Amino acid sequence: MSFEFLHPEAVANDAWAPIARSPMERRARACGARFEVREGWSVAVGYGSAEHDDEAWRSTVGWADVSHLGKLELQASPDDLRTIAADGAGGAGVSLELGRATRAAGAWWCPLSQARALVVCDPGVAAGLRERLSEAAAGASAPPASVTDVTTAFAAMTLAGPHAREVFARFCAIDLRPSVTPVAGLRPGSIARQPGIVLREAEDRFLMLFGWAVAEYMWTVVDDAGCALGGRPVGVDALAALGRAAEESGVPSHA
Amino acid sequence: MSYVLSCPNCGVREVTDFGFGGEVSARPKSRPTFRELNTYNYFRRNVAGVQREWWFHRSGCRAWFIAERNTLTNEVLFTARPEEVGEAGPGGRGQGGPDGRGEDGPDRPAAA
Amino acid sequence: MSRLPEQPGEKISRQRVVRFKFDGTIVEAYEGDTIASALYAAGRRTFSRSFKYHRRRGLMCCSGQCPNCIVAVDGAPGARACTEPAREGMQVEHLNARPGLEFDAMRATDLVGGPFTPPGFYYKTFIKPRRWWPLYEKILRHAAGLGRLREEQQEREWRTEYRRRHADLLVVGGGAAGLRAASTAARLGADVVLVDEGPEPGGRLLIDGRGERIAALVGEVEEARVETLSRASALGYFDGMVPVWQGDTLHQVRARRHVFATGTIEQPLVFAGNDLPGVMLSDGARRLMALYSVRPGTRAVVATTSDRGLEAAIALHEAGVEIAAVADLRSIPGSPAGTLKRLGIEVMPAHTVVEARGRKAVTQAVLQRVSGGGEERTFDCDLVVVSGGTVPASSLPLQAGAQSRYDNSRGNFALTELPEGVHAAGEVAGVEEFEAVLRSGELAGLEAAHALGLGDAASRGRVDELRGRLALARDQRAAVAVPPPVAGSRRGKCFACLCEDVTSKDIHLSIEEGYDSIELSKRYTTVTMGPCQGRMCQLPAVRLMAQETGQSLEQVGTTTARPPWVSVPMGILGGRPFEPAKRSSIHGRHRELGGNVKWAGDWRRPYDYGDPRGEALAVHQAAGLIDVSTLGKLLVRGPDAGEFLDRLYPNRFSNLKPGRIRYGVISSDAGRIVDDGTICRLDDESFYVTTTSSGAGAVEEWFSWWLADWAMGVHLTDLTQGLSAVNLAGPRAREIMAKVTGLDCSNEAFAYLDGKRAAIAGVACLILRIGFVGEVGYEIHFRAAYGEHVWDALLEAGAEFGIRPFGLEPQRILRLQKMHILVGQDTDSESTPFGAAMPWIVKLDKDEDFIGKWALEHYAQTPSATSLVGFTLPDGYVPTEGAVVLDGAGSAAGQVTSARYSPVLGKVIGMAWVPSALARDEARVTLSDVGRTVTAEIQTKPFYDPDGEVLRS
CATH class of the missing domain: 3.10.20.440 (2Fe-2S iron-sulphur cluster binding domain, sarcosine oxidase, alpha subunit, N-terminal domain)
Structure with missing residues (x-):
């Protein structure tokens, strides 16, 4: 394998047991985050009590560092890209219509161009997914077709709550009105003057991806705008609860 | 200057999302004369009107595309992927370049 | 009171x-x-x-x-x-x-x-x-x-907000027309933002005593869920984006359609003493009375060119202000003159005010016939109410591309040729009668909604009806105003422009001195350039210009409408004070280690940890560790990857063996150096390309640009931010490696310019054996999530050997000792590989075409006038980067690009572009540096380890 240096699990059985860390870990820690190691990542799971975190996304806005999400880049001819994605998703229908992400097989399938897509998934399923996709890519009809683990190329934050869109309006010119960007809308574009990708995961819930090296800056920007609107950082456990609440109320979302 | 461009992959964005790649023109297919080489490297048509140009969605999909724009009004007539423009499109280019900095290439100040 | x-x-x-x-x-x-x-x-x-x-x-x-x-x-x-x-x-x-x-x-x-x-x-x-x-x-x-x-503004402690708002329709102006336009479009389903300058919508209705009409219109707007921004000013029109300043917030409104219902601006008259306190516009006097119940004076003289002033005279009378005299510039005053007559107030037709007198405020006004003949009449008064007609508040539609033409029949400028997407409604569009204003608002709202794909057959039918009725109203409209002349210029200063204190004489003088167009006069006298942005002076200035030059107002035209439409604090435009900064995943450690963090391009980087020379010496004597995560890192893959790189670089990569590294310089088609870096072949179809830190983004764009054209079987993936990288270098580096990896790092197993993959401190890494700093070194690339872990492990393992972290400044000393160029520092946009003393990098024997080949063939035949060489200075003086290299005649012939004191060599070293004739060992050149002249000795081979024996050991 040429690219094991890009793969997170290449370290699993080593005596050194390194822990993967988000570039926003220090900022989250300074805000009082509680950390747990999950799937080899040090993850900010919560800040105050569970109710305290939940309250932020219920009443104003909460933002959570989700940089540990797995990210895989697919490149192939348009036809191959569809085939590979379908194989990777285990037969679940994956539309690669531009501007729209699909939730399937525990991942968001995000087409960036006709020949490039990004798959964003929980870290636990990343390795398996990558293997399936690589296998599918090997059988591409019009090579080259490639699968690259770009987990650490993109840091990520989830913004959730009734004020989430207002927070974006403070630093992002992308039109996120529901009429223009409905749920599952995928909007690559400038976020706080940096390249980024915004994905509307649910009515009041957005996933934003941005460069790993600008994460500290991005935290500063989100924190500045979000706090002014009454929001605060929340842990990923609050997001899981948010996902469950959304499912119960029938609004499309994911945990 | 605050107009919008429609990236063929990502849709409508503010122009500040994009990098300008200069006017589309052809790179010589075979060894040029010295004069042809200099014309290719250093001369631009600099049209006051509609011209075909390269744009790069720097803040989004990071792909190059072609736009036809009126340089007097900033009206963008169309945008398309390079392969969609076909023969009339890039077909070799050379002039312009990332950031519109022409022959000076990336990250260099423009030559006087 | x-x-x-x-x-x-x-x-x-x-x-x-x-x-x-x-x-x-x-x-x-x-x-x-x-x-x-x-x-x-x-x-x-x-x-x-x-x-x-x-x-x-x-x-x-x-x-x-x-x-x-x-x-x-x-x-x-x-x-x-x-x-x-x-x-x-x-x-x-x-x-x-x-x-x-x-x-x-x-x-x-x-x-x-x-x-x-x-x-x-x-x-x-x-x-x-x-x-x-x-x-x-x-x-x-x-x-x-x-x-x-x-x-607070200076200190940026004053919090300002930026808020992006997308909308289907932006309506500017909350008067009758704007309110009606907004509610009409919103009812048809448009997402509408309404901007109004006042504390509450209503526009001129507020002073006309039509409170119930305002309430109804505002009710419609609220019901239709229009977002109304009050006390908010639209600053300009920028290709469809309208910044709106409201308090401490700048809304950037990007709407698909725009309705401008900005109304008109009442104009002053130009006469001697027209700026005295007590001289007031008719709307100003009425606003004081209607909104704040303040009596503007006790005895007033009114001078007008339209019914507006006459209506004001009635209002003043009703408020108990004695009317001393009313002068109407028109020979036949309008209908309100009849009302005034019934009130016992005589209107003087074809009269105007020529002078206002008073020391601290107005005490007398002088009226005279417009023709200048006849006796002048002086009235005691403490208020002079003037109305010089109106101009449309058309700056925003003009900025959007509309035209403004002088309408002789109406004595006013009118908007014409509205561009696509822009509508005008109400008084700014030349509609004055109240019901017509409402109709024009409704029409604009309908047209905007239809253009957005909203509406139905009924709404479309309504458009035709409204158009017909508005056209009828237009035809029936009488001339309402005539342009007033300047009166009384011999009596004292007549101000055309209150902001900048420009008098009629100043404009006269500017024309005499040759500034005889309105745009030139504007620049010379600064008329229209003050805080009012021409609201009060555009028309007077144009009239004066016409009067003086004998042109028609149409010929004189107006000055270009430019943003901002209202004066706005700079802090509002500045927004929040955050500058995008890139930081390595190891950045926190640098701060803890006392790193002297500064900007390096887009990045925040440690320049040193307090002791740059000591840090450089540590690399020579033991080992050093530097964070080089800022390097550009590009994965180039696919069956055509080798050929792709062969086309982009003047040297060859398709013949590079997997696991080996080669240095490359990117050249433009003009043969100039663009960037440099190392390329490691990972396998048959995969190359790992590193670029300079500052060139990372541009090189990725360069690669993908050519790829977009060549359509080769190549995939690019930018891993610049995804991977961290550190360089472990020094004589003890190999021993340190042995403690953190199982990889055989002996020189035989892992030679200079080899690239290998192995775990270091448990983290999967790509290790490149290269020597930028001149000692045995391992450049270690790995996933950014493990930055601090790998950094800590290496420092810990190296502690017993005396390892030190080193910053950018010691690295610059170390690389200079090796004469490794920094693209952009030692080269500029004119530098070719030949001039930069790297002819070996250009493989002109490559049969196939590559970028820059034709130009480089030319430069291979044409010696460069100057060449990049090294130099040493004996006396410890470090010249400024940019110091001038003199030729024999004492003229500037080149420049110093880098210079440092080298602690290991004990002398000052540098690089400079010198005349090619002097580019040989032991030649001497004179450097001129801020008044100081020193003689340097040229050296063409690296100052340290010239033959690279250390690197290969």
Whole structure:
């Protein structure tokens, strides 16, 4: 394998047991985050009590560092890209219509161009997914077709709550009105003057991806705008609860 | 200057999302004369009107595309992927370049 | 107190008193008052001193248009007293008068007189003697400007917000037309934003006593869920984006359609003393009465060119103001003259005001026939109400691309040729009668909605009906105003422009001096360039120009409408003070280790850890560790990857063996150096390309640009931010590696320019054996999530060997010792690989074409005039980067690009472009550096380890 240096699990059985860390870990820690190691990542799971975190996304806005999400880049001819994605998703229908992400097989399938897509998934399923996709890519009809683990190329934050869109309006010119960007809308574009990708995961819930090296800056920007609107950082456990609440109320979302 | 461009992959964005790649023109297919080489490297048509140009969605999909724009009004007539423009499109280019900095290439100040 | 009895539409609450301070004195106001209405009610007439002559200025427009009442509120200059609400405890101060508003020492400029301050005065006067300019400048700077920046703004402690708002339709102007347009479009389903400057919508309806109509229109807007921004100013039109300033927020509104219902601006008349306190626009006087119940005076003279002034005379009379005289410029005054007659007030037709007299405020007005003949009549008064017609507030539609033409039949400029996506409604579109204004608003709202794909057959039918009725109204419209001449210019200063103190004489003089177009006169006299942005002076200036040059107003035209439409604090435009910064995943450690962090391109990087020379020595003597995560890292993959790189680089990569590394320089098609870096072949189809830190993004764009054209079987993936990288270098590096990896790092197993993959401290890494800093070194690339882990492990393993972290500055010393160039530092946009002493990098024997080949073939035959070489200096003096290299004749022939003291060599070393004839070992060149001249000795081979034996060991 040429690219094991890009793969997170290449370290699993080593005596050194390194822990993967988000570039926003220090900022989250300074805000009082509680950390747990999950799937080899040090993850900010919560800040105050569970109710305290939940309250932020219920009443104003909460933002959570989700940089540990797995990210895989697919490149192939348009036809191959569809085939590979379908194989990777285990037969679940994956539309690669531009501007729209699909939730399937525990991942968001995000087409960036006709020949490039990004798959964003929980870290636990990343390795398996990558293997399936690589296998599918090997059988591409019009090579080259490639699968690259770009987990650490993109840091990520989830913004959730009734004020989430207002927070974006403070630093992002992308039109996120529901009429223009409905749920599952995928909007690559400038976020706080940096390249980024915004994905509307649910009515009041957005996933934003941005460069790993600008994460500290991005935290500063989100924190500045979000706090002014009454929001605060929340842990990923609050997001899981948010996902469950959304499912119960029938609004499309994911945990 | 605050107009919008429609990236063929990502849709409508503010122009500040994009990098300008200069006017589309052809790179010589075979060894040029010295004069042809200099014309290719250093001369631009600099049209006051509609011209075909390269744009790069720097803040989004990071792909190059072609736009036809009126340089007097900033009206963008169309945008398309390079392969969609076909023969009339890039077909070799050379002039312009990332950031519109022409022959000076990336990250260099423009030559006087 | 000159308060009137309760008025039907008044905005004040008489039960609630608020107190604020004006220049230290407590002023009582009612809630709902503006600063100006409270001060005026308390008897104040002088609100500011003028820009140049420091003349007294009083309230004139009472609607935030003119410059006459600009004050500082709580230390922030630039507030209009006539629109700024009075708040409990606020501190209001005057501007531009020292020592005080009532006695201003600079008033001398006015009294000494005109000859000293014509246009261009400063440029004509303060240029001789030239050497005194710095002194002049200091004095003039002190005298110029309006107010001082408040401290918080300077310190950026004042929080301003930026807010992006996308909308289907933006309506600017909350008068009858704007309200109707907004509700009409919103009812059809459009997402509408309405912007209004006033504290509440209503526009001129507010002073017309049509409160119930406003309430109904506002109700419609609210019901249709229009987002209304009050006390908000649209600053300009930028290709469909309209910034709207509201309090501490700048809304950037990007709408698909725009309706401008910005109304008209009433114009002053130009006559002698037309700036005296007590000379007021008719709408200003009516606003004081209707909204704040303030009686503007006791005895008034009214001069008008339209019915507007006559209606004001009626309103004044009703408020108990004695009307001394009414002059109408028209020979046949309009219908309100009849009403006035019934009230016992005679209107003087074909008369105008030629002079206002008074010391601190107006005490007399002089009226005369327009033709100039006949006796002049003088009236005692404390108020002169003027109305010089109106101009459409058309700046925003003009910025959007509309045209403005002078309409002779109406004596006014009119909007024509509205661009796609832009609608005008109400008075700005030339519609005046109230019902017609509403219809034009409805029409604009319908047309905008239809253009957005909304509406139905009924709404479309309505459009035709409205168009017909509006056309009818247009045809029936009589001429409503005639252009007034300038009157009384021999009697005293007649101000065309209040902001910049430009008189009719100044414009006359500018024309005499050759500035005979309105755009030139504007630049010379600064007319229309003040805080009112031409609202009060555009038309007078155009009329004067026409009068003086004998042109028609149509020929003179107007000055270009430019943003901003209202004066706006810079801090609002600046937004939040965050600068995008890239930081390595190890950045936190650098701060903990005392790193001296500075900007390096887009990145924040440690320049050193307090001891750059010691850090450089550690690399030579033991080992050093530097964070090089900023390097560009690009994965190039696919069956055509080798050929792709062969086309992009002057040297060859398709023959590079997997696991080996080669240095490459990217050249442009003009043969100039673009970037450099190392390329490691990972396998048959995969290359790992590193670039300079500053060139990372541009190289990725360069690669993908050519790929977009060549359409080769190649995939690019930018891993610059995804991977961290550190360089472990020094004689003990190999021993340190042995402690953290199982990889055989012996020279035999892992040679110079080998690339290998192995776990280091448990993290999967790509290890490149390269030697940028001149010692045995391992450049270790790995996933950014493990930055601190790998860094810590290496420092810990190296502690027993004396490892030190080193920063950018020691790295610059180390690389300079090796004469490794820094692209952009040692090269510029003219440098070729030949001039930069790297002819070996250019493989002109490559048969196939590559970028830059043709130009490089040329440069291979044409010797470079200057060459990049090394030099040493004996006496410890470090020349400035940029110091000049002199040729034999003492002329500049090159420049120093890098220079440092090398602690390991004990001397100063550097690189410079020198005449090619001198580019040989032991040649001497003269360097001229800020007045100092030194002789340097040329050296062409690396200063340290010239043959690379250390690197290969």
